[in-house]
Amino acid sequence: MxxxxxxxQLKLPFPLQxxxxxxxxxxxxxxxxxxxxxxxxxTNQAFSAMERQLRxxxxxxxxxxxxxxxxxxxxxxxxxxRLVQASHAKVALHQxxxxxxxxxxxNMDGLLDQTAEILRANGVPEKDLPRLQKAxxxxxxxxxxxxxxxxxxxxxxxxxxxxxxxxxxxPGHSPGHVCLLExxxxxxxxxxxxxxxxxxxxxxxxxxxxxxLPNYLRSLRAIEELDVDLVLPAHEHVFSGLKPRIQxxxxxxxxxxxxxxxxxxxxxxxxxxxxxxxxxxxxxxTMSFDxxxxxxxxxxxxxxMAHLEPLHREGTAEKSQRDGTVxxxxxxxx
Ligand SMILES: [Zn+2]
Ligand SMILES: [Zn+2]
Numbered sequence: 073m074x075x076x077x078x079x080x081q082l083k084l085p086f087p088l089q090x091x092x093x094x095x096x097x098x099x100x101x102x103x104x105x106x107x108x109x110x111x112x113x114x115t116n117q118a119f120s121a122m123e124r125q126l127r128x129x130x131x132x133x134x135x136x137x138x139x140x141x142x143x144x145x146x147x148x149x150x151x152x153x154r155l156v157q158a159s160h161a162k163v164a165l166h167q168x169x170x171x172x173x174x175x176x177x178x179n180m181d182g183l184l185d186q187t188a189e190i191l192r193a194n195g196v197p198e199k200d201l202p203r204l205q206k207a208x209x210x211x212x213x214x215x216x217x218x219x220x221x222x223x224x225x226x227x228x229x230x231x232x233x234x235x236x237x238x239x240x241x242x243p244g245h246s247p248g249h250v251c252l253l254e255x256x257x258x259x260x261x262x263x264x265x266x267x268x269x270x271x272x273x274x275x276x277x278x279x280x281x282x283x284x285l286p287n288y289l290r291s292l293r294a295i296e297e298l299d300v301d302l303v304l305p306a307h308e309h310v311f312s313g314l315k316p317r318i319q320x321x322x323x324x325x326x327x328x329x330x331x332x333x334x335x336x337x338x339x340x341x342x343x344x345x346x347x348x349x350x351x352x353x354x355x356x357x358t359m360s361f362d363x364x365x366x367x368x369x370x371x372x373x374x375x376x377m378a379h380l381e382p383l384h385r386e387g388t389a390e391k392s393q394r395d396g397t398v399x400x401x402x403x404x405x406x
Contacts, residue, residue, distance in 0.1 A: 074129075075310060076257065076302075078233060082125045084112030086147070087214055095147045096306050097122070098261055099129075102232040105137025108161070109252065109261055110306055111151035113214040118151055133158035138222070140230070142263030142306060143246040144169040144176065146211045153216030164222035166241065166248025172279050177217040180209075186278040191370065194377055195342025195397045200369075207367035224250060237261070242295060244288020245272040247281040251295065258301040260314065265291065266303060268311040269356060271324050275374030276381060285378040289325065292318050325379075332379050333402070336389060340401035347376040 073081045078101035086093040095118075098109040112118040126132055136159040141149045144165065152163050165173075175183045188205040196204055226241025230252075237252040242265045252261040264272050274288045281287065296318045303314050311317070331350040335341065338349075348361045352372050361372055380400050383389040389400045 075304065076259065078235065079259070079304075080125075080129060081304070081310070082112075082122055084118045084121050084151075085115070087113050087115050087117070093147070093307065096304070096308075098304055099126075099131075099136075100232045100235055100237070102137070102235075105161075106131065106135050107138040107140060107230065107232045107237075108136050108155070109140050110142055110148040110263070111139060111155055113147055113150040114154055114216040115150075115214060119154060122151070122155075135159075136161045138162055138164060138230075138232075140164040140222075140224075140250075140252070141169075141220070142251070142261070142265075143249040144172060145246060145264070146215045148263065148306060149217075150215045153218035156218050162222050163218055163220040164224055165220035166224045166226070166250055168243075168248035168281075169246065170220050170223055170248075172247075173217055173219065176279065177212065177215050180212070183278065184209075187370075190277060190377075191344075191373060193396070193398055194373060195344030195399075196373060197344075203366045204370040204373070207365075207370050224248075226250060240295070240298075242291035243281065244274055244284055244291045247279065247284070247287075249291075253298060253300070255299070258299055259304060260295070260298065260300045260302070261304045262295075263306045266295065266314065266317060266321065267305045268303070268308045268317060270307065271321055271353060273371050273375060274378050275371055276377040277374050280374075280378070283382070285325070286382050289322065292321060328375075329379055329383070332376065332383065333388065336383075336400060336402045340392070340394070340399045342394075342397050342399055343376040343380055344373050346380065346400070347372045350376070 075081050080099040082097040084095045095112040100107040139161045191204055224239050226239055228239045230237045235254055237254055240251045240253050242249050242251050245264045249265055251265055274284050276284055296315055300314045303311050335346045335349045351358050354368055384391045390403045392399050
């Protein structure tokens with residue numbers, strides 16, 4: 073679908089037919105070749121969906137010369153390796169995430185051990201640990217990894233034909249997440265940083281950096297300052313009204329912070345215990361922790377951790393140890 077002259081949106085299916093998780097890739101016309109932003113999962117379905125949509129606009133994989141990945145999550149990066157073989161395009165990814173490709177998708181034992189350690193230290197019971205630890209292993213089959221040739225830092229300007237896309241580093245949802253800003257068009261390609269309906273997940277884990285939530289809120293406020301008329305997100309639908317949407321996301325995190333403080337007022341507890349008490353939203357539906365699938369449970373614990381650590385740093389919460397686990401409580405016995 074042509075969103076604006078020279079900017080096409082490609083819809084790529086999720087492996088399990090969950091339409092709300094379909095990925096929007098964007099194809100930007102250039103003079104010598106096209107830039108593809110994000111790839112979808114590595115499945116035959118997504119590959120042929122892309123091939124078909126390219127053919128509809130009179131192109132093939134050969135015409136793609138640059139594949140820019142907004143962040144290294146499997147739905148955005150999964151098909152990259154296969155597309156490089158089909159097109160000989162270069163892949164661009166932020167430096168921080170380039171350095172994680174090997175441990176995340178190739179030699180994963182270390183990351184699995186670290187994940188178990190973090191979950192254990194934050195109170196996940198031993199009996200639930202293997203399921204939560206290995207919850208994301210299944211997605212590995214949907215990723216064809218490739219090392220990026222173009223390493224981004226943020227601030228670069230990518231000239232594609234009539235367009236000038238500025239790379240904006242927006243850490244938070246992932247540590248090297250980038251958005252693309254076309255200032256004269258007032259268009260923002262937002263990846264998973266800002267979505268129109270879902271609140272992007274922000275969790276603390278071994279590849280998140282130490283401060284994912286404060287980074288995320290800071291990145292949101294930075295984007296809010298920009299003069300943008302149209303947002304092209306990686307899921308759901310194209311929308312205008314970036315500022316009000318950012319306000320909703322900020323409000324959501326304020327509410328979660330309040331819920332966590334209310335939970336801590338009941339006494340000292342681990343991040344896992346906090347996550348049992350506060351509401352979670354999956355695909356727009358509010359549910360309790362025990363209604364969540366294993367991967368969402370892990371994300372919930374890591375999201376609670378992402379909130380608890382800044383509460384500790386700002387002095388609202390105290391942190392101590394109980395039988396080898398980290399326990400948070402309200403400072404000064406509030
Ligand atoms: Zn993501
Ligand atoms: Zn995504």
